[in-house]
Each structure stands twice: as C-alpha cells, then as structure tokens.
Amino acid sequence: MDELPLILVIEDEHAIQGIVDDALTEGGFATDILSSGEEALTLFLGGLKNYKALVTDVALKGRLSGWEVAAQIRETDPAFPIVYMSGAHADEWASKGVPNSIMLAKPFAPAQLVTAIAQLLNSVPPAAT
Amino acid sequence: MDELPLILVIEDEHAIQGIVDDALTEGGFATDILSSGEEALTLFLGGLKNYKALVTDVALKGRLSGWEVAAQIRETDPAFPIVYMSGAHADEWASKGVPNSIMLAKPFAPAQLVTAIAQLLNSVPPAAT
Amino acid sequence: MDELPLILVIEDEHAIQGIVDDALTEGGFATDILSSGEEALTLFLGGLKNYKALVTDVALKGRLSGWEVAAQIRETDPAFPIVYMSGAHADEWASKGVPNSIMLAKPFAPAQLVTAIAQLLNSVPPAAT
Amino acid sequence: MDELPLILVIEDEHAIQGIVDDALTEGGFATDILSSGEEALTLFLGGLKNYKALVTDVALKGRLSGWEVAAQIRETDPAFPIVYMSGAHADEWASKGVPNSIMLAKPFAPAQLVTAIAQLLNSVPPAAT
Amino acid sequence: MDELPLILVIEDEHAIQGIVDDALTEGGFATDILSSGEEALTLFLGGLKNYKALVTDVALKGRLSGWEVAAQIRETDPAFPIVYMSGAHADEWASKGVPNSIMLAKPFAPAQLVTAIAQLLNSVPPAAT
Amino acid sequence: MDELPLILVIEDEHAIQGIVDDALTEGGFATDILSSGEEALTLFLGGLKNYKALVTDVALKGRLSGWEVAAQIRETDPAFPIVYMSGAHADEWASKGVPNSIMLAKPFAPAQLVTAIAQLLNSVPPAAT
Numbered sequence: 001m002d003e004l005p006l007i008l009v010i011e012d013e014h015a016i017q018g019i020v021d022d023a024l025t026e027g028g029f030a031t032d033i034l035s036s037g038e039e040a041l042t043l044f045l046g047g048l049k050n051y052k053a054l055v056t057d058v059a060l061k062g063r064l065s066g067w068e069v070a071a072q073i074r075e076t077d078p079a080f081p082i083v084y085m086s087g088a089h090a091d092e093w094a095s096k097g098v099p100n101s102i103m104l105a106k107p108f109a110p111a112q113l114v115t116a117i118a119q120l121l122n123s124v125p126p127a128a129t
Numbered sequence: 130m131d132e133l134p135l136i137l138v139i140e141d142e143h144a145i146q147g148i149v150d151d152a153l154t155e156g157g158f159a160t161d162i163l164s165s166g167e168e169a170l171t172l173f174l175g176g177l178k179n180y181k182a183l184v185t186d187v188a189l190k191g192r193l194s195g196w197e198v199a200a201q202i203r204e205t206d207p208a209f210p211i212v213y214m215s216g217a218h219a220d221e222w223a224s225k226g227v228p229n230s231i232m233l234a235k236p237f238a239p240a241q242l243v244t245a246i247a248q249l250l251n252s253v254p255p256a257a258t
Numbered sequence: 259m260d261e262l263p264l265i266l267v268i269e270d271e272h273a274i275q276g277i278v279d280d281a282l283t284e285g286g287f288a289t290d291i292l293s294s295g296e297e298a299l300t301l302f303l304g305g306l307k308n309y310k311a312l313v314t315d316v317a318l319k320g321r322l323s324g325w326e327v328a329a330q331i332r333e334t335d336p337a338f339p340i341v342y343m344s345g346a347h348a349d350e351w352a353s354k355g356v357p358n359s360i361m362l363a364k365p366f367a368p369a370q371l372v373t374a375i376a377q378l379l380n381s382v383p384p385a386a387t
Numbered sequence: 388m389d390e391l392p393l394i395l396v397i398e399d400e401h402a403i404q405g406i407v408d409d410a411l412t413e414g415g416f417a418t419d420i421l422s423s424g425e426e427a428l429t430l431f432l433g434g435l436k437n438y439k440a441l442v443t444d445v446a447l448k449g450r451l452s453g454w455e456v457a458a459q460i461r462e463t464d465p466a467f468p469i470v471y472m473s474g475a476h477a478d479e480w481a482s483k484g485v486p487n488s489i490m491l492a493k494p495f496a497p498a499q500l501v502t503a504i505a506q507l508l509n510s511v512p513p514a515a516t
Numbered sequence: 517m518d519e520l521p522l523i524l525v526i527e528d529e530h531a532i533q534g535i536v537d538d539a540l541t542e543g544g545f546a547t548d549i550l551s552s553g554e555e556a557l558t559l560f561l562g563g564l565k566n567y568k569a570l571v572t573d574v575a576l577k578g579r580l581s582g583w584e585v586a587a588q589i590r591e592t593d594p595a596f597p598i599v600y601m602s603g604a605h606a607d608e609w610a611s612k613g614v615p616n617s618i619m620l621a622k623p624f625a626p627a628q629l630v631t632a633i634a635q636l637l638n639s640v641p642p643a644a645t
Numbered sequence: 646m647d648e649l650p651l652i653l654v655i656e657d658e659h660a661i662q663g664i665v666d667d668a669l670t671e672g673g674f675a676t677d678i679l680s681s682g683e684e685a686l687t688l689f690l691g692g693l694k695n696y697k698a699l700v701t702d703v704a705l706k707g708r709l710s711g712w713e714v715a716a717q718i719r720e721t722d723p724a725f726p727i728v729y730m731s732g733a734h735a736d737e738w739a740s741k742g743v744p745n746s747i748m749l750a751k752p753f754a755p756a757q758l759v760t761a762i763a764q765l766l767n768s769v770p771p772a773a774t
Contacts, residue, residue: 003752023544027756028668074224095203097228102638107519111543115634118760122747132365152415156369157281231509236390240414244505247373251360261494285498286410332611353590357613376502380489461740482719484744539673618767623648627672631763 004030006049007117010040010056010069011085020055020085023110029117037064044073053081053117059088067096074098081120083113133159135178136246139169139185139198140214149184149214152239158246166193173202182210182246188217196225203227210249212242262288264307265375268298268314268327269343278313278343281368287375295322302331311339311375317346325354332356339378341371391417393436394504397427397443397456398472407442407472410497416504424451431460440468440504446475454483461485468507470500520546522565523633526556526572526585527601536571536601539626545633553580560589569597569633574608583612590614597636599629649675651694652762655685655701655714656730665700665730668755674762682709689718698726698762703737712741719743726765728758 007024011017012035024031032049034040037060044051054073056066070082082101084093085108093103102116136153140146141164153160161178163169166189173180183202185195199211211230213222214237222232231245265282269275270293282289290307292298295318302309312331314324328340340359342351343366351361360374394411398404399422411418419436421427424447431438441460443453457469469488471480472495480490489503523540527533528551540547548565550556553576560567570589572582580588586598598617600609601624609619618632652669656662657680669676677694679685682705689696699718701711715727727746729738730753738748747761 005752005754005757028754029756071224075221078220078223091207092204093228094207095200095227098224099222099226099228099230101228104638107521108637109521109544109634111545111630112521112634112637114756115631115760116638118754118757119635119638119764121753121757122749122761122764134365134367134370157367158369233509236392237508238392238415238505240416240501241392241505241508243369244373244502245509247367247370248377248506248509250366250370251362251374251377263494263496263499286496287498329611333608336607336610349594350591351615352594353587353614355615356611357609357615357617359615372498373502376496376499377506379495379499380491380503380506458740462737465736465739478723479720480744481723482716482743485740486738486742486744486746488744620767623650624766625650625673625763627674627759628650628763628766631760632767635764635767 004028005052005121006030006032008040008044008051008054009033010037010054010060010066011035012057012061016057016085019110020113023113024055024117026110027114027117036060036062037066037069038062041069041072045076053083053120055083055085055113055117058084058086058092067092070098070101081117083116083120085113133157134181134250135159135161137169137173137180137183138162139166139183139189139195140164141186141190145186145214148239149242152242153184153246155239156243156246165189165191166195166198167191170198170201174205182212182249184212184214184242184246187213187215187221196221199227199230210246212245212249214242262286263310263379264288264290266298266302266309266312267291268295268312268318268324269293270315270319274315274343277368278371281371282313282375284368285372285375294318294320295324295327296320299327299330303334311341311378313341313343313371313375316342316344316350325350328356328359339375341374341378343371391415392439392508393417393419395427395431395438395441396420397424397441397447397453398422399444399448403444403472406497407500410500411442411504413497414501414504423447423449424453424456425449428456428459432463440470440507442470442472442500442504445471445473445479454479457485457488468504470503470507472500520544521568521637522546522548524556524560524567524570525549526553526570526576526582527551528573528577532573532601535626536629539629540571540633542626543630543633552576552578553582553585554578557585557588561592569599569636571599571601571629571633574600574602575604583608586614586617597633599632599636601629649673650697650766651675651677653685653689653696653699654678655682655699655705655711656680657702657706661702661730664755665758668758669700669762671755672759672762681705681707682711682714683707686714686717690721698728698765700728700730700758700762703729703731704733712737715743715746726762728761728765730758 007029009020009031017033021031056069058066066084073080084103087106104112136158138149138160146162150160185198187195195213202209211227213232216235233241265287267278267289275291279289314327316324324342331338342361345364362370394416396407396418404420408418443456445453453471460467471490474493491499523545525536525547533549537547572585574582582600589596598614600619603622620628652674654665654676662678666676701714703711711729718725729748732751749757
C-alpha cells in the first residue's frame with residue numbers, strides 16, 4: 001500500500017486551497033490542486049494519474065464552472081465521486097449538480113470534507129485491481 | 130382525502146403514454162400527460178395545479194430534453210421528485226440528471242415506475258398543509 | 259405460506275378505513291382496523307396476534323394520538339415498523355415521530371402506503387421463524 | 388418497449404410458484420420459474436436471455452442452496468439484484484447472503500416481493516442499452 | 517470561510533465535555549457547550565448564533581431531558597441535525613428519539629461523533645446563503 | 646466513559662498493521678490486532694472482550710480467508726459490523742462478502758477506514774447497556 005488515494009481539487013482561493021489540502025492530507029489522501037477547471041479537466045482526461053474523486057469549488061474564475069467540470073468528468077466515468085464546495089450557490093446543487101454527489105455549503109468543517117470523500121469512495125462498488 | 134396526488138408526465142409515444150397512465154392510475158395517482166417539455170413547463174410554472182412529481186421521457190420531440198425540463202423545475206422547487214425514463218440514453222443520467230432523481234431504463238415494469246414515485250414521495254420531508 | 263403478514267391499522271374515518279383496507283388487502287396483507295389508539299394498544303400488548311407493522315392516523319378521537327401509540331409500541335418492540343398518515347399535522351413528524359418511521363401526507367396514493375410498508379418490512383433484519 | 392423485464396425465479400413448491408408468478412406478472416414483469424438451482428444456473432450462464440434479477444427460495448431440493456446459486460451468479464455479474472425467500476432460514480442471511488440483496492421472511496405479502504425487486508432494479512446504476 | 521460551523525453541545529459531565537470539545541474542535545467545528553437543556557434552548561431560541569447541529573447527552577440534571585430539548589428544537593427547525601449520546605438509555609432512542617437523528621451509545625470513539633455530525637450535515641439539502 | 650470501543654483487526658502485513666492501528670487509535674478506538682483468522686476467531690468466540698467491529702484483510706496466510714472469518718462471526722452475531730480490506734480480490738466482495746459490510750480497496754486512506762467503522766457503528770440500532 002505504497003501509494004495514497006489521489007484526489008483532484010479545483011479551488012482558486014489560496015486560503016481555501018490550504019484548508020482543503022491540510023484536511024485531505026491529514027486524512028491520508030494525496031492531492032493535486034488546480035485553480036481552474038480547464039487545467040483540471042486536462043489532467044483528468046490525460047489519464048496519467050489515477051484520480052479517485054473530485055473536490056471542486058462551484059464558482060471558478062475560468063470559462064468552466066464546477067458544475068460543468070463535474071458533468072464532463074461523469075461523461076467519461078459515470079460513477080466518479082464528486083464533492084462540490086459553495087458559498088453563495090449552494091441551492092443550485094439540486095438543479096445543476098450530478099446524481100450521487102455531495103454539496104458542502106461554506107463554511108464547512110474540514111471533517112465534513114473528509115467524511116464526504118470517504119462516504120462516496122466507500123459506497124462505490126469495488127472493481128478488480 | 131378527496132383529491133389524488135397529481136403526477137406530471139411527459140411522453141410523446143402513444144403506447145408508452147398508455148402504459149404509464151395505467152400504472153399510475155392503478156397505483157392511485159392522478160396524471161396530466163403532455164407530449165412536449167414546453168407544454169409541461171408551462172403548466173408547472175403556471176401554478177394552477179399542485180403537482181407532486183415529474184415523470185419524463187429523456188428524448189423528446191421538442192426543443193427541450195427531459196434533462197432540461199427537470200433542471201428548470203428544480204430551479205423553482207429544489208426538492209421536486211423526478212423520474213426519468215430512457216431507452217438509449219440511460220447512461221447519461223450520471224452526468225445530466227439531477228441529484229436525488231431515479232432513472233428507469235426501458236424496458237421497465239409498471240411496478241418499477243410506481244415504486245420509484247412512491248420512494249421519492251415517501252422520502253421528501255413532510256411540509257405543513 | 260398460509261398466513262398473510264398482519265398489519266395493525268388505526269383510523270377513525272370510515273372512508274379512509276376503506277381506502278387503506280383495499281390497498282393493503284390488494285397488496286397481499288391482512289389487516290386489523292381499529293378506530294382508537296386505546297383499542298389498538300390493547301390488541302398489540304395482548305400479544306394474541308403477530309402484527310408486522312402499524313399504520314396510524316395522527317389525529318385520533320380518543321385520548322391517545324398516533325404519536326403516543328407509536329412511542330408506546332416502540333417501547334415494547336424497538337424496531338417495529340410505523341407508518342403515520344396525516345393531513346394537517348404532517349410537519350410535526352420531525353419532532354414527534356419515532357426514528358425509522360415514514361410519514362404519508364394526505365392526500366396520498368394507495369401505492370405510496372403499500373410501498374411504505376414494504377420498504378420498512380424489507381429493511382428490518384430478518385429473525386429466525 | 389415491447390419486452391418486459393425478465394426475472395429468474397427458483398422455487399420448488401408449486402403453491403408458492405403461483406403466488407410469485409402472479410405477483411410479478413401483475414407488477415409487469417416476465418418470469419422464468421425453475422424448481423432447482425442447477426437448472427436456473429444453466430439458463431443464467433447460457434446467456435440466451437437477459438435476466439434482470441433473481442428471486443430464489445433458500446432451501447432447495449437439489450444439491451445447490453439458494454445462497455450458493457446467488458454467490459455463483461454474483462461471480463459473473465457482481466451487481467446482479469438478488470431477492471431471497473425463506474421460512475426457517477431467515478437468520479442465515481446475515482452470514483450467507485450476498486451484499487446488496489434483500490431477504491423476505493415467509494410469510495410475506497406479494498407487494499413486498501414486487502417492491503423488493505423494484506427497489507433493487509431502481510438503485511442499480513443505469514447502463515447504455 | 518472565516519467562521520467555522522457552530523455545534524451546540526449539552527453535557528453535564530466535565531470529563532465528557534472535554535472529549536466532545538476536543539473531537540469537534542479537531543474536526544474543524546466551533547462549539548458552544550452548556551450543562552443544561554434549559555440554557556441550551558434559551559441560546560438556540562434566542563437566535564443570536566447560527567447553530568448547525570445539536571449534540572446532547574440524554575440524561576441531564578435539569579428539568580428537561582435530551583429527548584425533550586431535541587423535540588423542542590425540531591418544532592422550530594424540522595430538519596435540524598441531532599446526535600444523542602447515552603450510556604444507560606440507548607434503547608429508548610427508538611421510541612423517544614426524533615426521525616433522522618443518530619444515537620451514540622457510550623462508550624463511543626471521538627471519530628464516531630465527528631462522523632455522525634458530518635453525515636447529518638452532509639445529507640441536509642443545501643439552502644441558499 | 647473510561648473504556649474505548651474495541652475493534653478486532655486481522656492483518657498479516659506488518660506495515661499495514663501499523664497504518665490501521667494508527668488510524669483507529671487516532672480516531673479514538675482501541676484495537677486488538679491479530680495476524681491470522683484462527684487467532685481472531687478464538688478471541689471473538691472466547692467472549693472475554695466486547696468487540697464492536699471487525700476489520701479484516703481478505704487474503705490471509707492461514708487456513709481461513711477474511712470472507713470465512715466474517716461469515717463465522719455473523720453466525721454468532723448477525724448484525725456485527727465488518728470492514729474488509731483487499732488489494733487484488735476487491736471484486737469478490739459482491740459474491741463472498743456478507744450483507745451490510747463495507748469493502749475498502751487498497752490503497753485506501755486511513756480516513757476511509759475510520760469513516761467506514763463509524764458509519765457501520767452509527768447505523769447499528771442501539772441496544773441497552
């Protein structure tokens with residue numbers, strides 16, 4: 001068990017990057033943290049790394065919102081675990097989120113993020129490795 | 130208990146309209162069945178009737194797909210129960226469906242539709258009446 | 259499989275007694291229908307019959323409300339399945355209902371009642387018989 | 388939607404065969420009913436038909452129990468929906484059943500069987516057809 | 517994300533106050549810890565702070581039990597997350613607890629408390645902020 | 646609350662023993678860690694300690710696999726919480742695991758293990774103590 005499960009994170013605020021990185025690292029995950037959806041999609045679709053889940057802010061500075069990144073990732077991998085983080089847009093989850101995702105309304109505790117990731121990973125049916 | 134819970138149905142194939150109508154009526158629901166998303170949205174947004182759930186085919190003849198109708202309804206009522214029916218597009222649910230909805234892949238049994246509606250209605254937290 | 263699963267029903271309106279009885283009978287259940295909580299508790303605690311679930315109106319004419327009957331039954335059998343039916347009091351479920359129960363807000367379709375009973379019975383862990 | 392979802396049933400008592408067949412047919416399913424696990428496995432593994440779920444008695448007259456048939460089917464299709472029916476062996480489900488299955492303790496109402504099948508089918512993630 | 521989610525805690529044993537406070541603080545929550553239900557209700561109903569969940573011992577020294585505090589809070593906010601902690605009274609949860617709550621039987625690990633809070637917060641549908 | 650909830654762990658790789666022990670201890674659990682299923686079963690059936698859950702590797706060096714240990718424990722205690730850990734055998738969970746268990750596919754983060762234990766313990770109905 002040399003590697004750690006790798007989580008793809010999209011967040012453009014520096015302070016929240018730190019909170020998310022600390023919480024996931026302390027929970028035993030590895031992280032790749034990008035500040036735009038375009039970069040994150042490029043990495044995900046490139047397929048060089050075996051990401052296990054996406055944690056994404058909803059409101060991003062680039063062209064793509066967190067809703068759009070999640071929907072594009074789900075077109076490639078329909079069961080991919082998604083956690084959205086949002087301040088002002090939390091009520092859009094019901095109409096713009098994808099099924100079987102979790103929304104964290106800011107402010108949230110780091111333990112909520114770690115539990116959300118674990119809940120989603122633990123309920124994905126296991127695949128042969 | 131004079132009225133029956135009213136279900137909004139969008140389906141443009143005549144044969145499936147009949148199956149859905151029979152299943153829901155026999156389960157004790159009332160139905161309004163429309164053949165386009167535009168008509169259904171007009172009725173829903175008009176607010177003259179108290180719809181309890183939406184059952185919609187995904188591939189519709191008009192401009193709006195079932196995904197789009199569901200998303201627009203959820204913007205007005207974030208907890209509104211949605212059941213999608215689909216033949217060829219069932220795998221798009223994970224990226225285009227809304228959270229807390231159910232997808233029925235055709236062919237399905239009428240009992241699956243009735244159970245899906247009941248599951249969604251039974252888990253919505255009760256509101257004062 | 260000679261016997262049918264027996265459901266204890268408390269309802270004092272004659273018309274709704276008929277709807278509930280028809281729905282459960284058609285679903286393959288047997289019913290004992292009482293019009294007061296006192297009578298129902300006497301039968302339940304008497305232990306002569308092996309009831310599988312309780313369906314109770316919330317507002318009853320006697321001294322006991324449906325909330326109180328359910329709480330007393332759960333003191334004897336902590337996992338006993340409970341379905342409440344209510345018109346005007348549906349929002350009290352969150353504060354007066356018991357855990358792992360289902361609330362049906364009137365008007366409901368008979369299929370919702372049958373599905374609610376089946377959901378609760380199907381998730382109770384099986385005991386030896 | 389010409390075909391109906393096809394359910395594979397294993398039951399060696401004639402009377403219960405009839406109850407199960409009536410319940411599923413009325414719910415809109417098609418059924419293949421066999422009286423031994425060996426026959427059912429042969430049909431399932433032969434792959435000529437597209438079965439959607441297995442309903443099996445636990446205690447069977449042949450060499451294979453219902454637990455064993457279910458485990459062998461899950462080796463081929465890890466998400467295949469399973470409903471066990473049992474009189475005297477219901478408490479073995481926790482140690483001999485497969486994950487994400489449902490146990491119906493006899494006597495059960497036909498509506499419990501139909502709801503169990505629908506719950507399992509409705510929660511399987513949809514695949515392209 | 518300057519503020520932390522604030523949890524209202526009712527516990528009259530000093531040693532357990534410390535365990536609960538450490539667990540929640542380490543998980544990233546803020547806490548208000550009171551030793552009686554009366555004080556906690558006064559704060560909750562006063563509305564000066566935006567509490568996200570209640571963690572309450574069941575057996576309290578004052579007039580109100582944890583069951584009663586939880587029921588009163590749910591009358592004001594029907595979806596408010598509740599975690600009960602109990603030693604000797606754990607089996608009363610099924611008859612005296614509120615729906616959609618979690619009971620922790622003592623002794624429990626701090627991680628169980630943090631996960632319980634996170635599970636309840638993560639499954640509440642998000643509201644606009 | 647002097648004692649901590651005690652978790653029985655079966656793992657024969659020294660490095661993973663350390664990871665599991667650290668994760669559970671930091672979450673507030675006590676652990677007994679054995680390297681074979683035979684030893685663990687002897688302890689469990691001896692009844693000297695009050696174990697709350699089993700965490701077991703699937704592939705063990707002795708005669709018994711993790712699947713078999715879990716099935717034997719469930720024959721004694723049908724609701725006992727089980728977490729399997731597996732590298733190469735994760736897809737066997739659907740056919741060899743027990744109902745209401747959780748499978749962690751290696752590599753997993755320590756937080757996934759702690760959340761899995763907490764989810765299973767938190768959903769077991771409380772018993773009198």
